[in-house]
Amino acid sequence: MIQNLAFFGATGGCAGSCLAAALKQGYTCTALARTPSKLTAFMHEKDVDSFTLDSHLQIIPGDIRDLEAVKQTLAHADIIVSGIGAYPKFQWSPRKPLALIDPAICADGISTILQACQELQKPNAKRKKPMLISISTAGVQTPGKPRALPLLYLTFYYWLLAEPHADKVALEAKIHEYMQLQGNQKGIEGYILVRPSILLDGEKKGVGDVRAGLPEDPPVGYSIDRRVDGEWIFEKLVRGGGADGVWRNGEVIVTY
Ligand SMILES: NC(=O)c1ccc[n+]([C@@H]2O[C@H](COP(=O)([O-])OP(=O)(O)OC[C@H]3O[C@@H](n4cnc5c(N)ncnc54)[C@H](OP(=O)(O)O)[C@@H]3O)[C@@H](O)[C@H]2O)c1
Numbered sequence: 001m002i003q004n005l006a007f008f009g010a011t012g013g014c015a016g017s018c019l020a021a022a023l024k025q026g027y028t029c030t031a032l033a034r035t036p037s038k039l040t041a042f043m044h045e046k047d048v049d050s051f052t053l054d055s056h057l058q059i060i061p062g063d064i065r066d067l068e069a070v071k072q073t074l075a076h077a078d079i080i081v082s083g084i085g086a087y088p089k090f091q092w093s094p095r096k097p098l099a100l101i102d103p104a105i106c107a108d109g110i111s112t113i114l115q116a117c118q119e120l121q122k123p124n125a126k127r128k129k130p131m132l133i134s135i136s137t138a139g140v141q142t143p144g145k146p147r148a149l150p151l152l153y154l155t156f157y158y159w160l161l162a163e164p165h166a167d168k169v170a171l172e173a174k175i176h177e178y179m180q181l182q183g184n185q186k187g188i189e190g191y192i193l194v195r196p197s198i199l200l201d202g203e204k205k206g207v208g209d210v211r212a213g214l215p216e217d218p219p220v221g222y223s224i225d226r227r228v229d230g231e232w233i234f235e236k237l238v239r240g241g242g243a244d245g246v247w248r249n250g251e252v253i254v255t256y
Contacts, residue, residue: 003238004029004076005077006031009135013226014135017231018083027056040059074116081134083230088100096163106167119187129186129189133191134192136168148219148220192252197224198223207232207236213252214247214250225256
């Protein structure tokens, strides 16, 4: 049975590539976008035709912190894909040369999504709960588990990328905390956190070139293409049923 998918952050390369792949395969999708025309243009760039956009994609205009818009986006979702992230700004500070325009967007965004799922669930306890797939970063290390980062990257991640890294740590913590709720209080069926290494828009390899692993035995790698990351999420987690399988309720590190 083809499922309904809900997207957040689909004007970004990862979630956008997942959305384009889903639309081309006939999935019915709803996506929240601050600027709907930007999302439509992005889908055209990815060779999604106008007929498919009109018939299979509903765009809800709005911000991720707008609970009502998020609830509208999630109304029929079986699977949620979120690639929300903040844009960087460089500043004259040796301690923190790279800051974010919206440093808590990932944590705030996931809180709104989780609250919306809970509120949609309450009046209809029999409603099938959605699975949540959220993009984090390979820089987040599960306590007691091996590092997924090459040694060369350590300074880079913990100094230059400290602020984005902190937001992703907060995002993951919010999901883990939410999963501690009693079954009937949770609005999601389960979750998968996808932790990519550095995202590039460079040489596009294929989904078959992606190495993926759990925190117990993470693949250590330098980068992955945004488009391939998104296509991998579609192939392995959405279409391939990975959301119900090996990666369910865990973190998956992905890299070339
Ligand atoms: N850069 C890296 O090397 C790296 C490595 C690992 C993980 N990541 C993370 O991976 C994720 C996906 O990255 P990406 O490059 O595909 O996407 P991205 O370029 O970071 O795009 C971010 C997305 O979030 C949306 N967004 C931001 N603030 C929003 C708000 N207030 N309301 C609604 N939407 C909002 C943006 O929409 P607009 O178009 O409206 O701005 C855009 O669709 C991000 O969380 C990123 O931080 C990045």
